[in-house]
Amino acid sequence: MKQPPLRPPPYVFGPAWTALYGLMGYAAHRAVMRASSPLFSSPLGISADSLRTLYSAQLGLNLAWMPLFFGLRRPALAFANIVSLVGINGYLTYLYFNVDEVAGWCMVPYLAWLGFATYLNAGVGHLNRWDISESTLATRKALGKDQ
Structure with missing residues (x-):
């Protein structure tokens, strides 16, 4: 499988x-606890329940990425998934900043990593013509086109 430049080592x-x-x-804990406080008044109408729901949704998308990419070998579906994951986490980070600044900053490295992972996903997809199936990779290798 062709890999894009800047791919980190597996370890x-x-x-x-x-x-x-x-x-x-930690960010989720801080934001939900703050939003649950009877003393908290949200300028955006943010509730602890909405934060929990969004956090759970992003965890589901995060969990789905690996089977889409590595299990089903569908980089286009994995790319759609990760773009959705970036979007929901961008919104979640925005909400966290409005609830608890520390919680918002705790999400920034995750957003950065997701941006980099999106680049890697798109790079693998593009370099391999969005087909990383076992049969296609085996054919490319047999033809000497795996470089």
């Missing part, structure tokens, strides 16, 4: 996602 992904999930969880 980077585990620690990066561990840190990102920690920050995401």
Whole structure:
């Protein structure tokens, strides 16, 4: 499979996602706890329930990306998924900043990583003509076109 430039080595992904999930969880906790406080008055009408729903939706999209890309080998579907994931997290970050500034800043590295992951997904898709199926990759390798 052809890879885009700047692709990090595989050992980077585990620690990066561990840190990102920690920050995401902490941000969600801070924002939901603040929005749940009877002393909190939201200028945007943000409720703790809406924050929990959006956070859960982004986790679902996050969870779906890997089976779409690696399991089904459908980079176009994975790309649509990750673009949606960036959008919902951009909105969630905006809401978090309006509820708790620390929670908003905790989401910034996740948004940056998602932007980079979107580039990697699009790069793999484009360089491989949006087809990374086993049969196509095997055919390319047999023909010597895997470089």
